[in-house]
Amino acid sequence: MPLPTSPAPRRLLTTLAAATALLLSACAGMGPGKPASWAAPQPLVAPSSFTGVHGLAVDKQGRLLAGSVVGNAIWEVDRNTGAAKILVGGPDGQADDIAIAPNGAMAWTNYLQGSVRIRDNDQQPARVIASGLPGLNSLNFDPRNGKLYATQVFLGDALWELDPSGAQPPRLIAKDLGGLNGFEVGPDGMIYGPLWFKRSVVRVDPKDGAVSVISASFETPAAANLDGKGNVWVIDTATGELSKVALDSGARQTVARLSSALDNLAIAPDGTVYVSNMADNGIQAVNPATGAVRQLTRGALAVPGGIKVDGNSLWVADIFTLRKVDLGSGAVTDVKRMHAVDGDMEYPFAVGLGSKTMALSSWFTGTVQLIDRASGKTMAMLHGFKAPYDAIPMDDGSLLVAEIATGSITRASGANFVDRTPLASGLGGPVQMVLGPDGQLYVTEAAGSIQRIDPKTGAKTQVATGLALPEGLAFTPWGTLVVAEAAAGRLTELDLAANQRRTIAENLPIGLSAGPGLPPPYVPTGVAVGADGSIYLSADRNNGLYRIKPVR
Structure with missing residues (x-):
């Protein structure tokens, strides 16, 4: 198109060009240019608290304790408000499971470090009582005599008896059980827990490792705790179900339906069942009588x-x-x-x-x-x-x-x-x-x-x-x-x-x-x-x- 030759159109064109340049300049300043x-x-x-939450325990003081493997810490969680603070920091505090001894001492498994630590009280330093066992996962004390048992899962598959003083080497009880995960020792001295890879909840004799099945109705049972009333409470990490199983008959009742990726549970003296979920980075409190669920704490990530x-x-x-x-x-x-x-x-x-x-x-x-x-x-x-x-x-x-x-x-x-x-x-x-x-x-x-x-x-x-x-x-x-x-x-x-x-x-x-x-x-x-x-x-x-x- 030919350019205008008269002065007025040329001035108009020049004005339009200048305005266009200013507009482009302004738009450039608004775009993704390098910021000041x-x-x-x-x-x-x-x-949120934790960094993935796993093992749970209620200690002699009534405190709810929660362990984190990735986060290398044990946390104390307020059972009313869900407020959490670090009780044992890393790397010593790395905990896949936590157990409280009859005398109040606290022991925990350093899963990635392959060791077990114990401390007598909050004022005493922790000491290593077992090491060189990769995948140490769950542990619990015999409430009668303070004997301590621990299992390897995923990075191993074995049940051990540990000396709480650390003076004696671990005693191998049994191997290849099928992933004895979060377990508890009953008042009869027997071990009650889930076999992750065998879809079962079992009773294990700590003398020789003999196994008897209580219920084989689960998808992936992750942890089991006794309520002192003839039942064992079980979480299924795959289905997200919390169930109550009768010890005498194996009859199972699903009490609450939660999300998948459940990891552990603990039963407080008042009967409240606390359940941890590693994917939700959270802990839920379940009323055992009604199945009502209260989200105590949770992280979006x-x-x-x-x-x-x-x-x-x-x-x-x-x-x-x-x-x-x-x-x-x-x-x-x-x-x-x-x-x-x-x-x-x-x-x-x-x-x-x-x-x-x-x-x-x-x-x-x-x-x-x-x-x-x-x-x-x-x-x-x-x-x-x-x-x-x-x-x-x-x-x-x-x-x-x-x-x-x-x-x-x-x-x-x-x-x-x-x-x-x-x-x-x-x-x-x-x-x-x-x-x-x-x-x-x-x-x-x-x-x-x-x-x-x-x-x-x-x-x-x-x-x-x-x-x-x-x-x-x-x-x-x-x-x-x-x-x-x-x-x-x-x-x-x-x-x-x-x-x-x-x-x-x-x-x-x-x-x-x-x-x-x-x-x-x-x-x-x-x-x-x-x-x-x-x-x-x-x-x-x-x-x-x-x-x-x-x-x-």
Whole structure:
């Protein structure tokens, strides 16, 4: 179209052009450009107590005690209000189960450490009375004489008698029982408990390990306690049922229907039955006469690890659950749960998104689980990886896996992903990965660096150093890289092109300490960035999920 030649139209065109330029400039300022600063972190999902809750006990003082394995602590919970505080901190306080001796002493199992600790009272230090038994799970005292028994489950399968003084070595009573989980010793000296893998509640003679079945009507019984009235109360972790079983006949009555992933129970002197749920990070109080349920305490998240933004939602690998969080409301939805009847997860610590699939990684079990994003169904459960901390499904159908135990990124491909070859090796503890806007793979190293890796050739380039245990990372819409420095409790923005960095937030509740023998990254801090530039951060020290908005 020819340009106008008269002065008036030309002035009008110039004015319109200037206005358009101003409008575009204003719009650019409103868009996801690099912000001047960051707002203070705000909880999108509120923090909670524990870090996954397991063993329960009511002590001689009437206190409700709750143990956390991942959180490495024993908590005291107010039986009226649900308010909780740490009684024994980590790593000594790691507890899968807690037992109270006739004299009031407290003993507990360090499940991941393979040991049992005991302390005489709150003023005395704890002492190790057994060690070298991986998977020490449940324990209980004989109320008549103070004898102490403990079992190995999942990482072993055995029943032991322990010397509470620690002077004598453990006595093996029986092996291969079928997973004798949360049990109790009765006034007759017999052991009453569930066999996790045999769907039964049984009576075990501690003299020789002889087993007699009381009831074989369960799906996955997790714990059993006696009420002193001729009944044993049982929780089924798969069905979420709390049942009362008559010891003489084996007749079973379902008293309350709860959620799956139940872990333990304790009966208070007043008869109230307290039940822990690891996925809900909560404890419920059940009236044994009416079945009425009161939620004593609960967390929306249990142990949040890796996270990924997906439109207006956020995927969260919550170790006991795969969850989805609405970015607008903060509402949390369960997608998959551990130990449910149809549950097929194995403690996911991280989540990676592909165009059609997602990958859940568990360094604890050495697995990567591939899930179809459209149907939510598991496509493959891949075992044999060496402590996989993260995985990304690629568009070519392959899978990239960060294996911290080998210091490598492995490419898995082919039928059932059996073809596994190293893409890059010699990494200083690969933790989390992200594909950059340039198509390159960026990997945090626990040793304090970030590597850029060509996903085609495996060529490595170190792009950042001097970081304090970097874990989760994500790119912003304006091209910078955000990384969580777990050891410093800090979130940092890296401008790789300009070789500049700035602190986004400090004093964050991240960097949960691991127990002895566990990898320092432990529960990886998840980082994700939304389309508007908001940063999302999972907090493994208080189970919260935070949003940090850009300020422009």
